[in-house]
Amino acid sequence: MANEFDLIARYFEHQAVKRKDVPLAIGDDCALLEVPEGSQLAVSTDSLVAGTHFLAEADPAWVAHKALASNLSDLAAMGATPAWVSLALTMPKPDEAWLAGFCEGFFALAEYYNVQLVGGDTTKGPLSITLTVHGFIPKGKALTRSGAHSGDWIYVTGNLGDSAAGLALLLGQRTVDDPMLESILLERHHKAEPRILAGQALRGIASAALDISDGLISDLGHILQRSGVSAEIDVDKLPLSPELEAFEPERDKALQLALASGEEYELCFTVPEQNRGAVDIALAHSGVKATCIGQLRPGQGTRLVRDGQPLNWQLHGYDHFAE
Amino acid sequence: MANEFDLIARYFEHQAVKRKDVPLAIGDDCALLEVPEGSQLAVSTDSLVAGTHFLAEADPAWVAHKALASNLSDLAAMGATPAWVSLALTMPKPDEAWLAGFCEGFFALAEYYNVQLVGGDTTKGPLSITLTVHGFIPKGKALTRSGAHSGDWIYVTGNLGDSAAGLALLLGQRTVDDPMLESILLERHHKAEPRILAGQALRGIASAALDISDGLISDLGHILQRSGVSAEIDVDKLPLSPELEAFEPERDKALQLALASGEEYELCFTVPEQNRGAVDIALAHSGVKATCIGQLRPGQGTRLVRDGQPLNWQLHGYDHFAE
Numbered sequence: 001m002a003n004e005f006d007l008i009a010r011y012f013e014h015q016a017v018k019r020k021d022v023p024l025a026i027g028d029d030c031a032l033l034e035v036p037e038g039s040q041l042a043v044s045t046d047s048l049v050a051g052t053h054f055l056a057e058a059d060p061a062w063v064a065h066k067a068l069a070s071n072l073s074d075l076a077a078m079g080a081t082p083a084w085v086s087l088a089l090t091m092p093k094p095d096e097a098w099l100a101g102f103c104e105g106f107f108a109l110a111e112y113y114n115v116q117l118v119g120g121d122t123t124k125g126p127l128s129i130t131l132t133v134h135g136f137i138p139k140g141k142a143l144t145r146s147g148a149h150s151g152d153w154i155y156v157t158g159n160l161g162d163s164a165a166g167l168a169l170l171l172g173q174r175t176v177d178d179p180m181l182e183s184i185l186l187e188r189h190h191k192a193e194p195r196i197l198a199g200q201a202l203r204g205i206a207s208a209a210l211d212i213s214d215g216l217i218s219d220l221g222h223i224l225q226r227s228g229v230s231a232e233i234d235v236d237k238l239p240l241s242p243e244l245e246a247f248e249p250e251r252d253k254a255l256q257l258a259l260a261s262g263e264e265y266e267l268c269f270t271v272p273e274q275n276r277g278a279v280d281i282a283l284a285h286s287g288v289k290a291t292c293i294g295q296l297r298p299g300q301g302t303r304l305v306r307d308g309q310p311l312n313w314q315l316h317g318y319d320h321f322a323e
Numbered sequence: 324m325a326n327e328f329d330l331i332a333r334y335f336e337h338q339a340v341k342r343k344d345v346p347l348a349i350g351d352d353c354a355l356l357e358v359p360e361g362s363q364l365a366v367s368t369d370s371l372v373a374g375t376h377f378l379a380e381a382d383p384a385w386v387a388h389k390a391l392a393s394n395l396s397d398l399a400a401m402g403a404t405p406a407w408v409s410l411a412l413t414m415p416k417p418d419e420a421w422l423a424g425f426c427e428g429f430f431a432l433a434e435y436y437n438v439q440l441v442g443g444d445t446t447k448g449p450l451s452i453t454l455t456v457h458g459f460i461p462k463g464k465a466l467t468r469s470g471a472h473s474g475d476w477i478y479v480t481g482n483l484g485d486s487a488a489g490l491a492l493l494l495g496q497r498t499v500d501d502p503m504l505e506s507i508l509l510e511r512h513h514k515a516e517p518r519i520l521a522g523q524a525l526r527g528i529a530s531a532a533l534d535i536s537d538g539l540i541s542d543l544g545h546i547l548q549r550s551g552v553s554a555e556i557d558v559d560k561l562p563l564s565p566e567l568e569a570f571e572p573e574r575d576k577a578l579q580l581a582l583a584s585g586e587e588y589e590l591c592f593t594v595p596e597q598n599r600g601a602v603d604i605a606l607a608h609s610g611v612k613a614t615c616i617g618q619l620r621p622g623q624g625t626r627l628v629r630d631g632q633p634l635n636w637q638l639h640g641y642d643h644f645a646e
Contacts, residue, residue, distance in 0.1 A: 023363065027549070028468050029400035029533050030365035032460070035358045040346065042353035043441065045409040045455065049448030077352035086368040088411070088453040118366065125372030126449040130411040132368065137355070145351050210352050226350070 011099045012087070015107055017116045021083065031118035033084060039136040044074035050127035055170075060098045061105030062190040063129070066263070068109045069194050070213060071133040073265040076199035077211040079143040080135030082113045087120035088130040113196060141203045143269065148208035148227035152270040154294040155206075155279065157195050159241040160216060161254060162188035164261030176247060184243050192265040197286035202269055205278050209269035215260040217302060220268055224302065227270075231302045233294040235259070235311060256313060259304075270296060334422045335410070338430055340439045344406065354441035356407060362459040367397035373450035378493075383421045384428030385513040386452070389586070391432045392517050393536060394456040396588040399522035400534040402466040403458030405436045410443035411453040436519055464526045466592065471531035471550035475593040477617040478529075478602065480518050482564040483539060484577060485511035487584030499570060507566050515588040520609035525592055528601050532592035538583040540625060543591055550593075553622040558582070558629055558636075562614040579636060582627075593619060 013026050024032035035041050048067045050056040068085065075082050087106070091098070110117060115133070166189025168174040169182055176182050195211070202209060208223050224231055238258045248254040269290075271279055276292075283290050294305075304311040336349050347355035358364050371390045373379040391408065398405050410429075414421070433440060438456070489512025491497040492505055499505050518534070525532060531546045547554055561581045571577040592613075594602055599615075606613050617628075627634040 024465070024467060029397040030367040030403065030458070030465075032401075032465055033364040033366060034462075035364060037360065041356040041358060041364070043356060043407075043409060043457075044353040045411050045443045045453075047411040047413055047444045047446045047448075047453070049413055049446050052447045074352040078355075080353065084366075086366060086455055088368050088370040088455075090370055090372055090451060120368050121370045121453070123370045123372050123375060125370075125375045125451060128413060128448060128451065130368075130370070130444070130453040132409055132411075132455040134366075135353070139357075142347070142353075142355050144347060 011103050012117060012120065015117055016111050017114055019083065019114070019116045022116050022118055025116065025118045031084070031086070033118060033134070036136055038139055040139050040142065042075055042078045042080035042135045042137050042142065043132060044071060045130065045132045046071045046074070047128060047130040056127060060101035064102045064105030065109055065191055067129045067131055068106055069192055069265060070263065071131040072113060072115070072194035072196060073211040073213065075133055075135040076195045077143065077209050077267055078135070078137060079141060079199045079203040079209070080137040081200060082115045082133060082135045082196060084118045084134040085110065085115050086118055086132045088123070089120065090123045090125040090128045092124065092127060138203070143199065143202060143206050143209035145208055145210055145223045146226040148223055148229055148270040148296055149272065150229050150296050150298045152207050152272050152296045153276060153292050154220070154231060154233065154268065154270055154296060155290045155292050156212070156216065156239065156266050156268050157198050157288045157290050158266040159239045159244065160212070160264060160266060161244045161258035161261045162241050163192055163264045164257045165244055165247045166190065178246070181243055181246055185247060189263070192263060194265050195267045195286070195288055198267055198283055198288040201282040201286050202267070205271060205275045205282050206269040207272055209267055212264040212266050212268055213262060215262050216268060217259050220302060223268070223270065224300065229296045230299040231294055231296055233302060233304050235304050235306055237291060237293040239289070239291040334426050335440060335443065338440055339434050340437055342406065342437070342439045345439050345441055348439065348441045354407070354409070356441060356457070359459055361462055363462050363465065365398055365401045365403035365458045365460050365465065366455060367394060368453065368455045369394045369397070370451060370453040379450060383424035387425045387428030388432055388514055390452045390454055391429055392515055392588060393586065394454040395436060395438070395517035395519060396534040396536065398456055398458040399518045400466065400532050400590055401458070401460060402464060402522045402526040402532070403460040404523060405438045405456060405458045405519060407441045407457040408433065408438050409441055409455045411446070412443065413446045413448040413451045415447065415450060461526070466522065466525060466529050466532035468531055468533055468546045469549040471546050471552055471593040471619055472595065473552050473619050473621045475530050475595050475619045476599060476615050477543070477554060477556065477591065477593055477619060478613045478615050479535070479539065479562065479589050479591050480521050480611045480613050481589040482562045482567065483535070483587060483589060484567045484581035484584045485564050486515055486587045487580045488567055488570045489513065501569070504566055504569055508570060512586070515586060517588050518590045518609070518611055521590055521606055521611040524605040524609050525590070528594060528598045528605050529592040530595050532590055535587040535589050535591055536585060538585050539591060540582050543625060546591070546593065547623065547625065552619045554617055554619055554625045556617040556625060556627050558627050558634060560614060560616040562612070
């Protein structure tokens with residue numbers, strides 16, 4: 001039986017990414033790390049628990065991708081450049097096949113963004129993963145949730161709703177006849193990409209930003225609360241993929257999926273009038289489109305509108321402890 | 324029913340410690356943090372899982388102390404100055420009484436070391452805690468595991484074995500007649516203190532260091548392996564408290580407890596001959612004693628000796644996955 005230390009050494013000590021700002025990585029009491037001069041450190045922590053955030057029998061490579069992508073997405077939402085991650089892995093027994101799959105998914109994404117695994121902990125218990133990711137951002141350039149003002153325009157990157165459609169297929173709540181469509185939507189759920197380059201491109205342009213992890217309506221609420229404004233969303237502006245429209249031909253239902261879809265990892269951001277012209281140019285090199293879906297107003301809350309008339313849809317974001 | 328965000332806001336957003344190097348703490352996608360010029364960042368992650376590292380019914384204030392103390396102890400072992408911590412808390416349901424107790428223990432220790440909680444995650448699932456602690460260390464001054472040489476002397480701070488005695492009492496494996504003795508040993512297990520000041524004082528003096536979390540024999544092995552040396556320990560030099568001697572009057576058994584006791588959070592460090600005179604002076608202001616227990620030699624492994632003669636005791640450190 002492999003012991004704890006063997007496991008860590010075998011699966012986590014060897015990684016292609018070797019950053020110059022990591023004088024000491026795994027294997028000592030702490031990692032030693034160097035932040036570039038003039039940069040602030042952006043840090044975020046996310047836990048994924050089997051049974052709550054993923055199915056225990058899920059492909060471990062997908063689980064790893066989801067764990068790291070959701071964590072990197074928080075860096076993207078601040079406009080930060082990813083650098084390091086620590087991994088706390090709790091598992092019932094040292095399952096080497098699971099670990100091999102997990103590492104494959106984890107290191108593939110880490111390598112893509114040049115993120116080095118610098119430490120962590122491996123413990124016995126119910127399956128769960130906690131990641132703490134670190135990135136850099138030039139001092140004063142971070143995209144927070146509190147910088148938005150009434151009159152700013154509301155944007156989202158990419159399309160919304162595909163992740164929710166993929167989850168419904170995964171859970172067997174829905175089926176589709178077209179196997180290609182099924183595989184695309186499942187992939188959009190399992191392999192959603194953090195918008196790292198888009199976040200960096202929006203430094204100095206967006207007034208506020210966050211990533212959509214609990215659903216647009218729920219997450220946008222955090223910007224509204226922190227910035228002290230309300231939002232008016234034109235539902236017909238919401239960007240839907242052709243695949244979502246094929247999955248859910250009833251348009252209003254597709255739009256409601258787009259408003260509530262979690263784990264999307266698209267960015268929602270706000271832009272002052274004078275910066276609107278810069279958005280498309282800034283995002284051009286990131287390969288990500290952005291769509292204006294509404295505008296901030298004085299007051300509180302989110303109003304959904306169509307043709308200028310209020311809509312009364314009931315929507316809820318994802319909440320782990322809600323019943 | 325409180326939702327996830329309410330819980331986080333209510334229990335974790337308010338803390339007495341407000342550091343100037345934390346421009347943005349809890350409540351955004353990431354925390355924003357500033358590392359002093361000329362310093363490296365030391366980072367360590369520890370998970371505590373109910374049923375593996377603590378009893379589910381344990382006092383939550385003790386659990387919080389243990390979680391943070393074990394994490395801070397890793398900073399102490401590098402000679403780092405603590406600064407920030409992130410907390411990932413997974414719990415089956417939002418138990419407010421448990422949270423209140425946990426926060427009390429957590430913030431008491433955090434405040435003592437001026438550590439600010441800068442972020443984290445609250446999720447639903449089996450009870451567990453993962454902390455990632457951050458500290459500063461002047462560039463090039465970290466105490467690693469790999470700097471020891473043959474001929475260096477082996478030291479430990481404080482006394483060894485009290486934590487194991489307290490654990491045996493807690494688990495009902497042993498009893499003692501004296502209630503005062505019982506309460507002292509339980510306290511030594513529950514409230515072991517990280518040797519933060521001692522670690523900092525040893526910068527420039529110790530050649531290698533680590534904290535004793537899995538038992539002296541097991542942990543010292545990491546220094547030996549990383550530094551490519553062997554150790555000779557004079558068991559009669561091991562520092563035992565009067566309480567341990569009362570708990571275990573049979574001397575050899577008390578010494579064996581001292582060699583294997585985990586979660587002690589004392590430091591084990593090595594000192595070149597020319598620095599030996601500086602140890603006591605350096606540690607004087609930290610209020611912690613240090614005891615020389617042996618010397619490093621060429622070769623591999625640890626030899627226990629008494630009066631210069633080898634001993635053949637069988638000892639094992641703590642390993643989560645061992646059977």
